[in-house]
Amino acid sequence: MREFDVVVIGSGTAGLTAAYDLQEKGLKVAVVEKSDRPGGICAQAGCQPKKWFYEVTETVAKSRHLTRKGVAAAAKGAWSTIQKQKSDFTSRIPAGTVKGLKKAGIAYIKGNAAFLDSDTLAVNGKPLKADRIILAVGARPMTLPFNGAEHLITSTDFLELKKLPPRMVFIGGGFIAFEFAHFAARLGLPKSRIDILEVADRPLGRFDPEMVDLLTAASEAEGIRIHTGIRITSIQRKAGIFIIRTGSGRTFKADLVVHGAGRIADIEALELETGKVDYSKEGIAVDAGMKTSNPAVYAIGDCAATVQLARVADYEAHVAAKNILAERGLAESVRTDYWAVPTVLFTYPQYGMVGKTETALSQEGIRYRRSFEKNLGWPTYERIGLKHAAYKVLVGADNRILGAHFLSDNAGGLVHTIRLAMVNRISADELHRQCIMSPYPTRESDLIYMLETFLT
Secondary structure, three states: OEEEEEEEEOOOHHHHHHHHHHHHOOOOEEEEEOOOOOOHHHHHHOHHHHHHHHHHHHHHHHHHHHHHOOOOOOOOOOHHHHHHHHHHHHOOHHHHHHHHHHHHOOEEEEOOEEEEEOOEEEEOOEEEEEEEEEEOOOEEEOOOOOEOHHHOEOHHHHOOOOOOOOEEEEEOOOHHHHHHHHHHHHHOOOOOEEEEEOOOOOOOOOOOHHHHHHHHHHHHHOOEEEEOOOOEEEEEEEOOEEEEEEOOOOEEEEOEEEEOOOEEEOOHHHOOOOOOOOEEOOEEOOOOOOEOOOOOEEEOHHHEOOOOOHHHHHHHHHHHHHHHHHHOOOOOOOOOOOOOOEEEEOOOOEEEEEEOOHHHHHHOOOOOEEEEEOOOOOHHHHOOOOOOOEEEEEEOOOOEEEEEEEEEOOHHHHHHHHHHHHHOOOEHHHHHHHHOOOOOOOOHHHHHHHHHHHOO
């Protein structure tokens, strides 16, 4: 039987981060991966590859807005060229992942892992024992409850398409649907028909409703049709065309149907009950130190019942590794804190947020004030022809920021500035004073106008 200090199951961003942290402190570490393409979703079919498409999408979108501002002709995207560039990047990841692990002295084991008991795994039928186990197996597209769901392609499949068809339907109104619909609207065929079908009464449910309405308007201005309250009953393929039928009797026709209805923890094969690891439909239950109900087992990243974002996965990996090291007296124990998690939706304009929404604050009974403005006519946005820019900043009774939301280009910089203020407990009036010396004129320098309401 092979024995290790720590066995990490999964070679995505969370698993690799934890493995390297532990190996650097002298622990004997193994990484187990079932996929033929180690390296994880983020690097190969998520965060990184989608940005190859987004960068061109943003350039095309911005150039269209600038055709009356000095750009003689709008840029045109070349999907096949982007596809090749993206594939050149992702094709190097599997071999590079394995090479990096071996160079670091981390054992790489190809195979499916499952619990034999609370501290023993079976990998390809062979027992593998560890003092501590880290589950970093990620997530998969959720199963959809209607006939014909097998006709849907996944987000991974979408990023491998050689070309875009004229009619596309995205099932679900979340991250994937909005981002990929914006890619298709800028990089697809002229006059493409793009529909997003959402079962709830509004898309992007965890985002601020008022800001989502503004993003919806911006999306519809680019030809993306967003339908809510849509309950799909079946998808049928006839003569190469997909027919989507709904409970109301309405039908949609498409050349391509994309699964954008969310992902769930990929944990079915792990035999978690045998490992005495509790879980639910949200994922594996963990405490603030990323430990599961089994004290020898940690869970991190998209398989844990926390927040499904790549940087959150890395953060959780560092926390889990620190706490395993703390058990050996090699580090101080730490706890997770999710109250200022930044998020950017890579549409154009982008929607960036950090902290609470108004809905969440109201439900929690927290008193707050807000600064909000939409369809900004500031020079920042007039120069680039962006008509749907907006912001919302929320502060508490102590004038410290509770949440912020931006519809803009370069939303990441705005979100990060606000996040740093939140985690360092800088008040809105103090942040205003500090931002007066921002590089000018930039999106970040506009924060002084957004924060004027809160001056004391």
